[in-house]
Amino acid sequence: MNYKLVEILRAECPLFFRKPISIECLDGWFWLLLDTCRRLEALCANQLTAGKSVMVAVQVKQKYGALCIYVDDAPDAAHGVIADAEDASETVCEICAGNGSLRDGTWLWTLCDTHYREYRDSLKGDRGDA
Numbered sequence: 001m002n003y004k005l006v007e008i009l010r011a012e013c014p015l016f017f018r019k020p021i022s023i024e025c026l027d028g029w030f031w032l033l034l035d036t037c038r039r040l041e042a043l044c045a046n047q048l049t050a051g052k053s054v055m056v057a058v059q060v061k062q063k064y065g066a067l068c069i070y071v072d073d074a075p076d077a078a079h080g081v082i083a084d085a086e087d088a089s090e091t092v093c094e095i096c097a098g099n100g101s102l103r104d105g106t107w108l109w110t111l112c113d114t115h116y117r118e119y120r121d122s123l124k125g126d127r128g129d130a
């Protein structure tokens with residue numbers, strides 16, 4: 001993800017992103033991530049207030065075409081928030097945030113029609129088949 005977008009996520013969610021991790025997905029999922037991480041940040045703030053160990057992001061990446069968010073010290077309420085984001089990511093193009101669906105290729109991606117065509121065309125170019 002573009003470092004400027006990552007900086008916004010870090011600035012909006014300083015507790016959740018207090019460890020320096022890379023965010024290994026494309027920019028199309030930025031808004032989904034921002035919305036999700038704001039919710040998780042609120043849960044972090046609750047934990048802090050309650051004197052509990054505070055949840056922290058350990059890895060954010062694309063896996064099998066879906067968004068994956070790995071955390072330590074998650075409160076119960078975080079699991080639903082993360083599962084919802086992972087489900088939602090399968091309907092959002094990872095490149096442009098348009099309406100997407102899970103696409104099969106040499107790699108699984110969630111892409112809109114336009115980006116799926118571009119992706120397929122790029123594979124044809126690489127492999128020389130039709």
Ligand SMILES: [Zn+2]
Nearest residue numbers: 093096112115
């Ligand atoms: Zn797209």
